Amino acid sequence: MSDADRVRLYRTVRLIRRFEERAIELVRAGHIVGGIHPYLGQEGIAAGVCAALGADDVIAGTHRGHGHVLAKGADPARMLAELCGRASGLNAGRGGSMHAADFGVGVLGANAIVGASGAIVTGAVWARRRRGADTVGVSFFGDGAVNEGMLLEAFNLAALWRVPVLFVCENNGYATTMPVAGAVAGSITGRAAAFGMPATVVDGQDPEAVRAAATAAVARLRAGGGPELIEAATYRFDAHHTFEHQVRLDYRPPDEVARGRSRDPVAIQGARLSTADRAAVDAGVERELAAAVEFALAGPEPDPADALAHLYASGLTARTGGG
Amino acid sequence: MPRLSYRRALTRALADELARDETVFLLGEDIRVGAANVTAGLLKRFGPERVRDTPLSEQAFTSFATGAALAGLRPVVEFQIPSLLFLVFEQIVNHAHKFPLMTGGQCAVPVTYLVPGSGSRTGWAGQHSDHPYSLFAHVGVTTVVPATPADAYGLLVSAVRCDDPVVVFAPAGALDVRADVDFAALAPVPLGRGRVHRPGDDVTVVAVGHLVHDALAVAEELAGEASVEVYDPRTLYPFDWDSLAESVARTRRLVVVDDSNRSCGIAGEVIATMVERVPLVAPPRRVTRPDGAVLPFAPALDRAVQPGRDQLRTAIHHVLKDG
CATH class of the missing domain: 3.40.50.970 (Thiamin diphosphate (ThDP)-binding fold, Pyr/PP domains)
Structure with a gap:
């Protein structure tokens, strides 16, 4: 890996880390209503996978989706404005944290229905390739999704029709509060094997390891291979959702949390940079996020009179609720 | 032809x-x-x-x-x-x-x-x-x-x-x-436009799908005693409220025959909307599947829970008499 790639990868994990920390501050300050599902601790996966993709490739993510959207290249300022529900946000204030999308950079949306993105990405990639593009796609999901029938059906369809989709399972150990051991019969990679899909297990805390695995998989996809699965072992540093900051749920032993947090993807990647490079990246990210917060909070509130704008692409207007 | x-x-x-x-x-x-x-x-x-x-x-x-x-x-x-x-x-x-x-x-x-x-x-x-x-x-x-x-x-x-x-x-x-x-x-038919199949003066019968043919048959049977207008919405959403209101404003009597279960079926919406918009001279009637219907297997049972011509005749007689 070149020094520039190494620095770029660090920049992405650092950007996601600080974005999430600033977002949590905005939740606490009341600027982001409804809270967020923090991606803290899992930054290396979005950063490493998206580093293996090109501008024409497409991804779809999850309710814990900020990292994917940012890593694929969405503007952090418009993303933060979206979280704050502003008309200047990526989705004009109509999506919020769980549905942030930026079709311009190939982000078909964070998706809050667990296991939903696999079939959508498969269809999108198949369609783009039918129209002559060289697109590959990535469907991100958590360990909780591997028991959803919809996702397993998508595995089958992608494998059957050899659609080049990289299925990335971020195994952070818990589906909300349910540990993997309490939810997953067999194994996650075994699900891939059942459909004849190659599967790789990677250390999700090491951004370069993720990037290497994703780069190799994407090369096989572009060479005409069928779909593949990467299971990235990771740990969620913070709550399932920020509501846990008020209501402490007791499901992760403190020593496990401490152990999990000791392997920090930002620290791991940062240690690979010179002190000067790292300081320069950190300062740049701080400047960008300071501007992003300012942009987000200065953004106009959407007009309630247009609450259902964009409901229909055909231009159909719905009846009002009356009164 | x-x-x-x-x-x-x-x-x-x-x-x-x-x-x-x-x-x-x-x-x-x-x-x-x-x-x-x-x-x-x-x-x-x-x-x-x-x-x-x-x-x-x-x-x-x-x-x-x-x-x-x-x-x-x-x-x-x-x-x-x-x-x-x-x-x-x-x-x-x-x-x-x-x-x-x-x-x-x-x-x-x-x-x-x-x-x-x-x-x-x-x-x-x-x-x-x-x-x-x-x-x-x-x-x-x-x-x-x-x-x-x-x-x-x-x-x-x-x-x-x-x-x-x-x-x-x-x-x-x-x-x-x-x-x-x-x-x-043969040509495209615009979405959201209803159609009068048979003009009439005394009562508007809104019939959905295959029930249009039942309504036309009943209207013909009753031709000696009443002039029945048969209105086919064709598109249920968005519904062509204006053209239906025009029909009902002329006849001022309304019957809906709809193969939905009764609660929250489209017949209820048609009646509610017409009552909001048009003064009627008789309480409107609807013929539907019963509440919560599951179609039973035996042919006589299957028919018993679908809207039938006898029910439609009865409903028409009611709205003609009640006014």
Whole structure:
């Protein structure tokens, strides 16, 4: 890996880390209503996978989706404005944290229905390739999704029709509060094997390891291979959702949390940079996020009179609720 | 003038749209052989990339269609059995329908869902005899229920060309309808426009789908005692409220016959809207399936829970007498 790639990868994990920390501050300050599902601790996966993709490739993510959207290249300022529900946000204030999308950079949306993105990405990639593009796609999901029938059906369809989709399972150990051991019969990679899909297990805390695995998989996809699965072992540093900051749920032993947090993807990647490079990246990210917060909070509130704008692409207007 | 059957009208609409627009493709179970007798011959003419037979994976192929639509194609998804719409209600409502709004207008999802054989087919019992069009009208997905071959052709063509998801219910009770049709005059029928099949002065009967033919028969039987106007909404959502209000404002009496279960069926919405807009001289009546109906197997039981001509006659007599 070149020094520039190494620095770029660090920049992405650092950007996601600080974005999430600033977002949590905005939740606490009341600027982001409804809270967020923090991606803290899992930054290396979005950063490493998206580093293996090109501008024409497409991804779809999850309710814990900020990292994917940012890593694929969405503007952090418009993303933060979206979280704050502003008309200047990526989705004009109509999506919020769980549905942030930026079709311009190939982000078909964070998706809050667990296991939903696999079939959508498969269809999108198949369609783009039918129209002559060289697109590959990535469907991100958590360990909780591997028991959803919809996702397993998508595995089958992608494998059957050899659609080049990289299925990335971020195994952070818990589906909300349910540990993997309490939810997953067999194994996650075994699900891939059942459909004849190659599967790789990677250390999700090491951004370069993720990037290497994703780069190799994407090369096989572009060479005409069928779909593949990467299971990235990771740990969620913070709550399932920020509501846990008020209501402490007791499901992760403190020593496990401490152990999990000791392997920090930002620290791991940062240690690979010179002190000067790292300081320069950190300062740049701080400047960008300071501007992003300012942009987000200065953004106009959407007009309630247009609450259902964009409901229909055909231009159909719905009846009002009356009164 | 040549005779056109309802089924062949659907086939012709699909063939014409496949020929006209290369972004259109078909997806569904057993469509290569045309098990539902609608797609017969299309594989040979358009090939397996555009007439795509699927495994029994309704959830995956429904969301695959969403993804393909997000990438610029216009999928038509056939469901052999109306009850399968319950399986994919999630994929249609949570994803296909919600994406344009949730993304702030970044995308369109032009998918057509075609159900060639909705409602009772006599003897297909509880899990193959539903007629769930009111559910889609309720969530705001464009919903059409053509009654005649020409409307089946014209509405399916318009559905394929629509930039939003559209569900096309072809009632089993209408599939064998044949009509004299000038093939050269077959044309798109605009979505959201109702039609008066038989003009009348004393009462407006709103009939949905195959029940239009029952309403026309009853109107003819009663011709000596009352002048019955038969109104076919054709599209249930968006409903052509203005043209129905014009009819009801003239007759000032209203009966609705609707193959939905009674609670929250479209008949209730039609009556509520007309009562809001038009002074009536008699309480309106509706004929529907009973509350919570599950179609029982034995033919006499199956018929007993579907709206029938006797009930319609009774309802018409009531509104004529009550005023």
